[in-house]
Amino acid sequence: MEAELPVKEIMTPxxxxxxxGSSCVDAAERMLEHGIGGIIVTDDGRPVGILTERDLVDKVILRDLQASSVNVEDVMTSPLITVHSTELVNDVMRKMARLRIHRFPVVEEKRLVGIVTDTDLLVVSAQMGEIFAELIEMSAERFPPVSAREWEETGEEKDLVTHARQIMRDYGYQMLPVVDKNNHLSGVVTDKDMMRVTSTRSNVTVDGFVNEVAFVTPVDDLRSVLYRMAELRLRYLPVVRGVNDAVVIGVIGLSSIFDALKERAPDQRVSDIMATDIKTCQRSDTLNGVWSDLLDFGISGMPVMDGQEVVGVITVHDILKSGHARLDRESRHTRQVRVEKIMNTPLYTISRDETAKTAIERLLNLGVGRIYVVDGGGLSGVVDLYDLARSMIA
Structure with missing residues (x-):
């Protein structure tokens, strides 16, 4: 069983x-070269600290210091928390969850021999119950601070659609779990459900918009979770205690899984993965028309054109955030709102010759769900998180 393995069996040597004595510029260049967010600092082979991207931002950039003149020793985090190579995976996982950190240097006789990360533990620990649940929570987007609630007993209070929509708008959530009074999962409401609300009344409850959805348990394999997300086209899924225990314990996001597994991205080009059927709108189009198109096509965003020129993008989240989703789609005011009033610029793009791994990293860094593919200055396709998820489980 994986829990009985010594950590040296799964570490990266x-x-x-x-x-x-190196400068922060040297450290940043090595981090960039290897695509890592933190680097171990050594003194004659002994690990003495760690320097992370957060350290560089907080202790160098925000203090307006010249990175080439600042030594790593002055800004690193120390003392360093390490684990011995003979410690069991079980114990290391518990320590990582308790301390809420994402990597441990592995030592033997105070000498650095490897490193183990939460990614390593996630990959080898898909059958480890509660401990794995703690790591899922660490790697997941945090559970929304308030859930839309559907009380089962007649006469109990029910959360309103306006409340659920406000949470989505304020926190940028694509989905909210709906739970009963015992915190058992009843289903979910999504941003697209919120767009389908045509009533201007403030007393509409969520129960009429609840969808059944696949859930995740702490023992699920990450590849199976990716598959479900890709098929459902949902970036988030609720996590429950178990198949027979539907208490919601968190929400796991597609970007978190990608972040954990991006080193295992397939050796494919964007051109092999992208979709070529791109739906677009004009900047002068009314919000009402674009709103209907997004729902009819089952997509969450589209490029905005000015004639033949791409000038921006509009998404479901933009519409919710703008506040226009509170209005009846058939209202006179909504019909008069133009796309150009709420669209975002610029449109994020990528070359068709880039790799799937680069596309994943670009999407994670930008915090967006799709990126458009350019060829010779024109749009030739679009690749989103779901396309990339399918490529990782093919």
């Missing part, structure tokens, strides 16, 4: 390090 080739650790990227930087010397104690």
């Amino acid at each position: 080739d650790v990227v390090t930087v010397d104690l």
Whole structure:
């Protein structure tokens, strides 16, 4: 069983390090070269600290210091928390969850011999019950601070659609779990459900918009979770305690899984994955028409054109955030609102010759769900998180 393995069996032995006397520029260049968010600092082979992207931002950039003149030793986090190579995976997982950190240097006789990350533990620990649940929570987008609630007993209070929509708008959530009074999962409401609300009344409850949805348990394999997300075209799924225990314990996001598994991205080009049927709108189009198109086509965003020129993008979240989703789609005011009033610029693009891994990293860094493919200055396709999810489980 994986829990009885010593951590040396799953660690990465080739650790990227930087010397104690190096400059922050040297450290940043090595982090960029290897695509990592933190680097171990060593002194004569002994790990003495860690320097992370957060350290560089907080202690160098925000203080307006010249990175080339600041030594790693002055801004690194120390003392370093390490684990011994003979410690069991079970114990390391518990320590990682308790301390809420994402990587441990592995040592033998105070010498650095490897590194183990939450990604390593997630991959090998898909059958480890409650401990894995703690790591899912660490790697997941945090559970929404308030859930839309559907009380089962007549006469009990029910959350309103306006409340659920406000949460989605304020926090950028695509989905909210709906739970009963015992915190058992009843279903979900999505941003597209909120767009279908045509009533201007403020007393409409969520129960009429609840959808059944696949859920995730702590023992699920990450590949099966990716498959469900891709098929349902949902970036988030609720996590429950178990198949026979529907208490909601969190929400896991597609971007978190990608972040954990991006090193295992397939060796494919964007051109092999992208969709070529691109739905667009004009900047002068009315919001009412675009709103209907997004729902009819089952998509969450589309490029905005000015004639033949791409000038921006409009998404479901833009519409919800703008506040126009509170209005009846057939109202005179909504018909008069033009796309150009709420669209975002610029349109994020990528070359068709880039790799799937690059596309994943670009989407994660930008915090968006899709990126458009350009070829010779024109749009030739679109690739989204779901396309990339399918490529990882093919």
